[in-house]
Amino acid sequence: xxxxxxxxxxxxxxxxxASDRPRRGEDMRELPVVANGAVGISAGRIAFAGGYDEVxxxxxxxxxxxSSATVIPGxxxxxxxxxxxxxxxxELVMRFEGRSYMEIGQSGGGILSTMRNVRVSSGEELxxxxxxxxxxxxxxxxxxxxxxxxxxxxxxxxxxQLQVLKQLEKEGPQKVVSTCLSAHFVxxxxxxxxxxxxxxxxxxxxxxxxxxxxxxxxxxxxxxxAFTVGESRAILEKGIELGLGxxxxxxxxxDCGGAALAAELSCRSAEHLxxxxxxxxxxxAGKNVVATLLPGTAFFLRKPFAPARKFIEKGCTVxxxxxxxxxxxxxxxMLGVLTLSVFGMGLFPEEAxxxxxxxxxxxxxIEKEAGSIxxxxxxxLVVLDVPNPLHLFYPFGEDPVRAVVASGKVAWRRS
Ligand code: NIG
Ligand code: FE
Numbered sequence: 001x002x003x004x005x006x007x008x009x010x011x012x013x014x015x016x017x018a019s020d021r022p023r024r025g026e027d028m029r030e031l032p033v034v035a036n037g038a039v040g041i042s043a044g045r046i047a048f049a050g051g052y053d054e055v056x057x058x059x060x061x062x063x064x065x066x067s068s069a070t071v072i073p074g075x076x077x078x079x080x081x082x083x084x085x086x087x088x089x090x091e092l093v094m095r096f097e098g099r100s101y102m103e104i105g106q107s108g109g110g111i112l113s114t115m116r117n118v119r120v121s122s123g124e125e126l127x128x129x130x131x132x133x134x135x136x137x138x139x140x141x142x143x144x145x146x147x148x149x150x151x152x153x154x155x156x157x158x159x160x161q162l163q164v165l166k167q168l169e170k171e172g173p174q175k176v177v178s179t180c181l182s183a184h185f186v187x188x189x190x191x192x193x194x195x196x197x198x199x200x201x202x203x204x205x206x207x208x209x210x211x212x213x214x215x216x217x218x219x220x221x222x223x224x225x226a227f228t229v230g231e232s233r234a235i236l237e238k239g240i241e242l243g244l245g246x247x248x249x250x251x252x253x254x255d256c257g258g259a260a261l262a263a264e265l266s267c268r269s270a271e272h273l274x275x276x277x278x279x280x281x282x283x284x285a286g287k288n289v290v291a292t293l294l295p296g297t298a299f300f301l302r303k304p305f306a307p308a309r310k311f312i313e314k315g316c317t318v319x320x321x322x323x324x325x326x327x328x329x330x331x332x333x334m335l336g337v338l339t340l341s342v343f344g345m346g347l348f349p350e351e352a353x354x355x356x357x358x359x360x361x362x363x364x365x366i367e368k369e370a371g372s373i374x375x376x377x378x379x380x381l382v383v384l385d386v387p388n389p390l391h392l393f394y395p396f397g398e399d400p401v402r403a404v405v406a407s408g409k410v411a412w413r414r415s
Pocket of ligand 1: 110249252325
């Protein structure tokens with residue numbers, strides 16, 4: 001047995017999430033667990049995952065004891081709006097006073113208020129804020145995440161956001177996947193000529209993003225008040241033509257056909273889906289579109305949760321993500337989001353684990369690298385002070401994260 005850089009073990013319960021496919025339907029109820037397990041890490045990758053007895057005598061430069069703990073793959077947060085700046089806590093009060101999320105957005109607050117903050121900040125300031133966010137979610141076990149543009153809403157500021165994400169990916173230790181969401185909102189200077197904004201996105205921003213390799217995905221906020229189905233189709237088709245994967249913010253506030261559009265275009269994923277109807281859900285299942293559900297947003301906006309059980313019953317691959325952003329879901333706590341997915345959306349605890357690890361990796365197209373503890377993958381895992389995965393939810397509201405290993409290094413440890 002070769003020497004490991006890091007040996008995690010013994011582990012009370014090692015949840016590997018090893019699987020050659022995303023988990024759907026009944027298969028989401030079964031979690032692969034090794035009792036008295038161990039994970040051996042070399043050069044940032046998993047070299048061994050299995051029983052502790054097999055490697056207890058192996059040489060290791062560093063050891064991390066996880067006896068009586070549960071170890072799971074590092075969380076993959078498949079939907080965040082990092083990078084952003086600024087405080088929108090006052091919008092909370094406005095919503096409690098009865099104004100809707102969209103009303104606040106239409107009157108110059110919401111997304112446009114974050115846009116103003118992003119536009120006046122330098123790349124360095126934005127990077128600093130993004131690093132802070134990445135650190136806050138890392139400490140809660142997120143070792144891979146997606147980030148988006150969408151608060152720049154012009155060529156320079158959209159690329160500024162995407163360059164920040166590129167830099168974060170370079171710095172590590174987290175894996176960062178970038179998405180171009182220039183079609184997040186029509187900026188004020190295009191209010192009277194929205195077709196010109198769609199043209200800017202399809203003819204200038206997306207071609208530049210593709211040419212410079214600034215993002216792997218294109219995304220659109222398809223919603224009454226943001227972008228119509230027709231505009232969304234044009235933008236996503238352009239992104240696909242340029243070689244990007246496609247994602248869509250769909251049926252968040254109203255059922256306006258976003259889920260069906262996601263199926264029509266064979267998007268990698270559709271997100272939110274609070275109001276998605278049966279037909280749209282069936283179409284998504286038929287086209288293998290991942291349903292990325294964001295229970296933090298429903299909770300924060302005090303809306304009914306997405307019909308998660310329906311997505312599972314109809315055979316969709318279901319992922320759960322934070323939607324971390326300053327307006328509709330301001331949380332850095334992935335386990336908190338999973339708690340909402342269980343108690344609010346009705347996922348079983350095992351389903352919530354698949355949804356935030358391997359299935360989420362599929363949503364980002366990084367399933368060969370992340371999402372499970374298997375030899376050859378990035379060495380990303382979370383050590384949790386609970387005897388088994390069920391206890392992640394049984395004493396709810398606790399913080400059981402003991403340590404986080406990202407890219408083979410102990411990146412955070414409870415002091
Ligand atoms: O996914 N729905 C659109 N966009 C974000 C919110 C962005 C914001 O309010 O700043 C979301 O919820
Ligand atoms: Fe979002």
